[in-house]
Amino acid sequence: MSGTFDVIVVGLGGMGSATCYQLAKRGVRVLGLEKFEIGHAMGSSHGLTRILRLAYFEGSAYVPLVRRARDLWIETGKAAGEPLFFEVGALDIGRQGSGIVENAETACRDHGLAYDLLDREAIARRFPAFRPGADHVGLYQPQSGFVASERAIIAHTALALHHGAEIHGCEAMLGWEATAGGGVRVRTDQGTYEAGRLILSPGAWIGDIVPALKPSATVIRQTLGWFSPLQPALFAPERFPVFTLETEGGHFYGFPLWQHPGFKLGSPHYGNDVYDPDTPTRLPSPGHREQLRACLADYIPAANGSLLGLKACMYTMTPDEHFIIDTLPGCEQVVVASPCSGHGYKFASVIGEVLADLATRGASPFDLSMFSLQRFIGR
Numbered sequence: 001m002s003g004t005f006d007v008i009v010v011g012l013g014g015m016g017s018a019t020c021y022q023l024a025k026r027g028v029r030v031l032g033l034e035k036f037e038i039g040h041a042m043g044s045s046h047g048l049t050r051i052l053r054l055a056y057f058e059g060s061a062y063v064p065l066v067r068r069a070r071d072l073w074i075e076t077g078k079a080a081g082e083p084l085f086f087e088v089g090a091l092d093i094g095r096q097g098s099g100i101v102e103n104a105e106t107a108c109r110d111h112g113l114a115y116d117l118l119d120r121e122a123i124a125r126r127f128p129a130f131r132p133g134a135d136h137v138g139l140y141q142p143q144s145g146f147v148a149s150e151r152a153i154i155a156h157t158a159l160a161l162h163h164g165a166e167i168h169g170c171e172a173m174l175g176w177e178a179t180a181g182g183g184v185r186v187r188t189d190q191g192t193y194e195a196g197r198l199i200l201s202p203g204a205w206i207g208d209i210v211p212a213l214k215p216s217a218t219v220i221r222q223t224l225g226w227f228s229p230l231q232p233a234l235f236a237p238e239r240f241p242v243f244t245l246e247t248e249g250g251h252f253y254g255f256p257l258w259q260h261p262g263f264k265l266g267s268p269h270y271g272n273d274v275y276d277p278d279t280p281t282r283l284p285s286p287g288h289r290e291q292l293r294a295c296l297a298d299y300i301p302a303a304n305g306s307l308l309g310l311k312a313c314m315y316t317m318t319p320d321e322h323f324i325i326d327t328l329p330g331c332e333q334v335v336v337a338s339p340c341s342g343h344g345y346k347f348a349s350v351i352g353e354v355l356a357d358l359a360t361r362g363a364s365p366f367d368l369s370m371f372s373l374q375r376f377i378g379r
């Protein structure tokens with residue numbers, strides 16, 4: 001196969017599928033390449049849902065991006081004919097003085113977001129599924145919620161196709177080179193294509209495609225668990241929010257019941273389970289089942305029923321835990337997008353827009369300096 005396009009997008013997970021949609025909607029001739037099938041479970045976006053928090057304790061500077069992302073999820077859900085964002089509220093539970101609740105509050109104050117501060121008793125009163133620890137405090141932000149991450153990849157791809165994008169699943173990019181005319185030539189296992197611009201959004205495979213980034217993009221295995229709740233009514237989306245929960249055993253997160261009989265709980269953030277994304281299976285990390293169980297037993301006993309499932313997924317962590325979104329030094333027609341560090345999915349809708357802006361206009365209205373490649377490789 002061959003062909004000439006305005007833009008080629010490599011990697012159609014959360015970020016790439018949104019980018020193809022945003023480009024196609026603008027009338028750009030776009031080719032999207034995905035090495036697995038569309039909507040697979042080998043990358044970083046599977047497991048049904050992802051949290052979208054506005055009270056961004058990772059940094060107040062993210063709030064304008066989250067706000068635009070939330071608007072776009074709602075808008076794209078309408079275009080797709082199915083909601084992609086669910087406003088169930090978000091509760092961040094931290095240990096007193098650890099910075100989680102304080103930083104979430106700073107984000108709310110800086111950006112005029114509604115929030116409630118809750119002490120230990122107030123958390124248990126308002127959300128009786130929780131049994132907070134003695135030093136726990138919380139911040140509840142009502143406009144937050146979750147994104148249907150698997151459905152969103154399908155929806156973005158369907159919309160991209162509808163607007164004229166060419167999408168190739170089960171086709172891996174093997175390499176690319178700059179052409180004399182200032183564009184790119186992309187070689188895949190099925191053919192060769194040319195384009196004016198190239199967007200690289202390959203998730204955990206970023207270090208293979210941009211070798212200079214290998215030392216700065218560490219792939220860590222994560223485990224998600226689904227447990228049969230003992231009191232399911234407590235976890236209904238009408239009365240249970242998405243949450244993050246800082247404990248002595250790590251930083252957990254979870255969701256209300258949605259499209260699955262199990263209560264979904266995420267494993268402690270980060271960890272050291274460095275992983276090779278080319279491993280052919282996705283088995284959960286040893287020991288994570290027990291860590292999830294311990295969290296339920298101590299803090300969410302009403303969810304501590306039988307185990308229904310475990311799934312492994314990958315974080316691609318940068319040393320400062322911020323994203324990479326930038327043009328490649330010496331090759332301005334190539335944009336590199338690695339927005340993960342364990343918190344990227346919520347932004348996929350807006351990152352699609354940002355990448356489309358970079359590819360078509362060479363600039364974005366958002367300040368992307370925090371995401372520069374220069375942090376890790378020189379210009």
Ligand SMILES: Cc1cc2nc3c(=O)[nH]c(=O)nc-3n(C[C@H](O)[C@H](O)[C@H](O)COP(=O)(O)OP(=O)(O)OC[C@H]3O[C@@H](n4cnc5c(N)ncnc54)[C@H](O)[C@@H]3O)c2cc1C
Binds near residue numbers: 043201203337
């Ligand atoms: C367990 C877990 C929980 C998380 N929870 C949250 C959360 O609650 N909220 C949140 O905001 N974020 C969360 N994240 C982070 C978020 O899911 C990721 O940041 C996001 O999924 C990254 O999307 P991506 O498009 O970069 O990667 P992916 O979705 O993995 O997409 C990359 C794609 O590129 C393809 N590809 C790679 N190489 C090639 C090639 N050579 N040719 C063609 N295709 C290629 C891959 O097959 C893949 O489909 C979580 C992550 C995990 C693992």
